Amino acid sequence: MSSNARASFGLIARLEVHESLRSRWFHFYALVLVGLMLLLILTGVSESRVMGFTGLSRLLVTYIQITMAVLPLFIIVATARSMVGDREAGNLEYMLAFPVSLATWFWGRFLARLMLILAPVLLALGIAAVFGLMKGHEIPWRHVGLYSGLTAALATCFLGLGFLLSSVSRSTEVALGASLMIWLVLVALLDLLLLSVLIKAQFVPEFVIGIALANPLQSFRTASMILFDPQLILLGPASYVILDLFGVTGYVVWALIYPTALGLVFAALGYWRFSRSDLV
Amino acid sequence: MGMIAIDGLTKRFERRAVLDELTLSLAAGDRVALIGSNGAGKTTLFRCLLGQYRFQGTVGFDGPGNGRRRDTATLARIAFVPQLPPPLRMPVGELLKFAVNGTGADRACMDDIAAKMGIDLAEIRRRPFYRLSGGQKQKILVTIALARQAELMIFDEPAANLDPAARAVFIDLLAERKDASMLIASHRLEEVASLVNRVIELDRGKVVLDDSVVDRLKAGVFRNCRIGLAEPHPTFITALTDWGFASDNGTMYAGRIPAGDTLRFLGLLSRYASLVEHLSLDTGEV
Numbered sequence: 001m002s003s004n005a006r007a008s009f010g011l012i013a014r015l016e017v018h019e020s021l022r023s024r025w026f027h028f029y030a031l032v033l034v035g036l037m038l039l040l041i042l043t044g045v046s047e048s049r050v051m052g053f054t055g056l057s058r059l060l061v062t063y064i065q066i067t068m069a070v071l072p073l074f075i076i077v078a079t080a081r082s083m084v085g086d087r088e089a090g091n092l093e094y095m096l097a098f099p100v101s102l103a104t105w106f107w108g109r110f111l112a113r114l115m116l117i118l119a120p121v122l123l124a125l126g127i128a129a130v131f132g133l134m135k136g137h138e139i140p141w142r143h144v145g146l147y148s149g150l151t152a153a154l155a156t157c158f159l160g161l162g163f164l165l166s167s168v169s170r171s172t173e174v175a176l177g178a179s180l181m182i183w184l185v186l187v188a189l190l191d192l193l194l195l196s197v198l199i200k201a202q203f204v205p206e207f208v209i210g211i212a213l214a215n216p217l218q219s220f221r222t223a224s225m226i227l228f229d230p231q232l233i234l235l236g237p238a239s240y241v242i243l244d245l246f247g248v249t250g251y252v253v254w255a256l257i258y259p260t261a262l263g264l265v266f267a268a269l270g271y272w273r274f275s276r277s278d279l280v
Numbered sequence: 281m282g283m284i285a286i287d288g289l290t291k292r293f294e295r296r297a298v299l300d301e302l303t304l305s306l307a308a309g310d311r312v313a314l315i316g317s318n319g320a321g322k323t324t325l326f327r328c329l330l331g332q333y334r335f336q337g338t339v340g341f342d343g344p345g346n347g348r349r350r351d352t353a354t355l356a357r358i359a360f361v362p363q364l365p366p367p368l369r370m371p372v373g374e375l376l377k378f379a380v381n382g383t384g385a386d387r388a389c390m391d392d393i394a395a396k397m398g399i400d401l402a403e404i405r406r407r408p409f410y411r412l413s414g415g416q417k418q419k420i421l422v423t424i425a426l427a428r429q430a431e432l433m434i435f436d437e438p439a440a441n442l443d444p445a446a447r448a449v450f451i452d453l454l455a456e457r458k459d460a461s462m463l464i465a466s467h468r469l470e471e472v473a474s475l476v477n478r479v480i481e482l483d484r485g486k487v488v489l490d491d492s493v494v495d496r497l498k499a500g501v502f503r504n505c506r507i508g509l510a511e512p513h514p515t516f517i518t519a520l521t522d523w524g525f526a527s528d529n530g531t532m533y534a535g536r537i538p539a540g541d542t543l544r545f546l547g548l549l550s551r552y553a554s555l556v557e558h559l560s561l562d563t564g565e566v
Contacts, residue, residue, distance in 0.1 A: 011381055015370070022369055091366040094421075097330050098382050099356035279332040279350075 008100050012108030020116050025078040030120040032074075036066055037124035041131050056132035057140055057228055063128065064147055064224045067121065068217060071151065072158040073183050075117055079162025080179035081172045082109075083274070088172060093280040102275045110163060110267055117155045122148060143227050146252060150220055153259040157216045160263030164270035167277075186217045209241050216259040223255030283307050284329070284432070288337035291324050291485075298324045299335070300485035308431075311462040313472045316482035322465040323363060325482070326434050329463075330360060356383065359430035363437040363465075365409075365417035372412070372420060373405030379424045389427040397423065397449050414441040426453055433457070435464045439471055448551070451475060455544075474547025501539035507549075508532050508558030516552045523548075532558070 020026045040059055086092045096105065125144055132139045162179065169175035189211055198208045212218045222242065226232055230248050246254055289302040299321045306312060314322050327333045331350025341354045368375060379385045394401045397419045409417065418441040425433060433454075439447045454462065454475050464472045469479065481489035507520065509531045517533075523545065525535030537545045542561075549556060 008382070011378065015374075015378060018374060019370060089367050090362065090364055091368055093327070093332065094360070094362050094366040094368070096332060096350075097355065097358070097360040097362075098379070099352040100382060101352050102350065276334070278334055280327060 005101070005104060008104045009108045012100060012104055013112040016109040016112035017116060020113060023078075025074070026116065029074045029078070029117075030123075032070060033067065033120040034124050034127070036070070037063055037127050041128070056128060056137045057143065059128055059132075060125075060140070060143060060147060061224070061228055063124065064150075065221070067151065068154070068221055068224070069187075071117075071121070071154060072186070072217060075155060075158040076162045076165070076179040076183055077176065079113065079159055080165040080169070080175040082113075083163070083166040084169045084175045085172050087280055090280075096279055102279075103271070106163070106271045106274055107267075110159065114152075114155060114159055117159065118148075118152055121151045121155075146227055146256075147224065149256050150223055150252075153256050153263075154216060154220045156263035157259035157266070158263065160266030160268075160270070164266040164273070167270035167274040186215055189215050190217045190221065205241075213242075213254075216262060219255040219258055223252050226251055283342070285340040286329075286337070287340075289325070289328060289339060290336040291321075291328060291333055298485050299328065302337070302485065302487065304480070304487060304490075306461065306463070309461055310478055311476045312464065312478045312480055313469055313476040314463055314465045314480050314482065315467070315469050317467075319484070320482040321485040322482055323436055324485075326360070326436055326463070326465065329434065330355065330358065357431045358434060359383075359425035359428045359432070359460075360434045361418070361421045361425050361436065361438050363440065365414065365421055365441070367410040369408055369410055371406050372401065372409055375409055375420070376401065376405070376424065379428070383428050385424060385427040386429075387427075390423050393426050393453060394419065394423045396453065397446055399423070415443060415446065418442055419446060422450060422453075426457065431460055433460050433462045433464075435462070437465055437467070439466070447471070451547070470547060470550035472547070473550070474544035476543060479543075502536040503539055503542065504534070504560075504562035505537055505545075506532065506534045506558065506560045507556060510555050510557045513552065513555050516555055519548055519552075 040063055083092070086095075096102075125148060129139055129141075129144060161182065165175050165178050165182075169178065198211075212222075222232070226242075226248055232243060242251055284304075284306040286302055286304040286306075289299050289304075290297055291299040298319070302321075302325070314325070316322055324333065328335045329339060331354075334349065341351075341357075370378075376387065376390060379390075380387050391401055399416060399419050401420075401423075404412065404416070409420070412420070418438070422435075422438060425435070439450055442450060451472070451474060454464075462475065464476065466472045477492075479489065479491040480487060505525075507525070509516065512530050517527075520533050520535070523535055523537060525533040527533045549559070
């Protein structure tokens with residue numbers, strides 16, 4: 001990358017960071033994610049014991065499960081309307097008249113948003129670690145690191161999906177509707193009950209397991225569980241397939257790489273569509 | 281800027297051709313008024329030039345098109361002011377900084393231009409751009425465009441939101457930029473007549489008038505003009521005197537205007553139209 005391109009990239013990334021820091025969605029998002037952690041700390045979750053988990057591990061398990069529900073919804077809804085909203089408002093017409101390449105514009109915004117989205121989660125995990133140190137709990141640093149990685153992978157996945165939806169949609173309403181629909185479908189397929197119904201309805205078990213593996217929400221959820229429950233007792237019979245197929249380490253690696261790759265593919269498709277259609 | 285060659289430019293929206301096989305060339309130094317009714321294709325043409333639309337045909341800067349729809353090197357040479365100011369949420373200061381860092385626009389020059397247009401940039405630099413009035417937004421966009429060392433300036437209805445005083449200053453500022461080519465879209469020719477040397481009218485995506493004023497009104501040719509004023513108006517009289525007009529009785533003025541400046545002169549007259557009681561313009565060569 002030439003120095004000019006690097007400077008342009010930095011310019012667009014800074015612009016996006018400032019723009020997001022001013023926006024209400026980000027304030028609310030950060031408040032929810034950091035507030036949830038503070039709430040869990042204040043309600044004494046770390047002192048309770050469920051399924052053998054206690055201390056900081058218990059706190060992190062609870063937090064990460066809630067994060068899984070909140071994070072993708074925030075990301076996909078806020079991102080899907082970003083570029084299409086700018087297009088509708090006329091912002092793109094003006095900003096893209098400046099000498100900035102489309103790749104710089106698109107990927108600069110993508111990277112800036114990714115950093116911003118992760119910041120509140122990492123802050124919350126940092127708060128949990130500080131809290132654990134103060135209470136004298138043992139800090140599961142490996143798990144904190146892996147949770148951060150899993151969150152980054154999930155964020156990349158939904159950010160890429162959001163950019164794709166924003167690129168292909170011709171109106172904010174369509175982008176919002178599509179993003180909510182996709183999130184609902186993924187959440188519905190997350191439900192082990194639904195998967196059980198599919199099995200009961202005599203769908204091939206491999207197909208049902210395939211759905212679970214392909215669902216980035218489920219891969220995040222399973223990987224976050226596997227860290228504290230290596231036998232996947234919480235997951236039930238599906239765990240046999242997962243453990244036979246991947247093993248614990250293999251599955252965590254899968255849950256880190258697959259959503260990241262999926263998100264980058266979505267974003268690349270979004271860029272391809274963006275750069276080959278009318279920009280305004 | 282060198283020549284812009286537009287060849288067979290067609291842009292369709294749902295099968296309807298908004299630009300229809302448009303072929304046009306702009307020479308360096310051309311100052312073009314692009315006129316036409318709503319939907320004539322003016323904004324669409326600008327968006328094609330800026331690489332924001334896909335289209336059929338070719339648009340080439342400095343020669344044949346390079347096949348790329350949007351070229352950053354070309355965009356670096358073009359300053360653009362849209363018809364409607366975008367509702368950017370960023371503070372004015374950030375927008376100015378972006379323009380300085382992204383295009384090399386001169387920050388001190390921005391202050392000068394804005395001051396002439398009646399805007400104090402230091403005072404509003406923290407205010408979100410979208411919270412400014414329509415006129416303030418337009419003045420800032422014009423300020424950014426004029427502070428750039430652009431070779432081509434594209435203005436889409438630039439004076440639509442400006443008050444008469446700001447409009448006059450804006451026209452003067454544009455007139456000062458003799459180094460740049462200009463493409464100015466306007467519904468009102470009289471507003472930009474004083475600036476341009478060529479008028480192109482679009483209708484339903486086609487060129488229906490391409491009046492190269494300089495070709496017809498050659499250098500060295502003058503026109504005799506007599507103007508009768510309803511009443512002596514000091515500002516108008518000063519302007520006429522600047523054009524070399526003289527009067528015997530204080531209300532009837534006579535002078536000669538270079539033929540190539542006819543549109544610019546008519547632009548001046550349009551500002552004082554209510555004061556003009558008599559007007560004759562001898563089109564014969566003197």
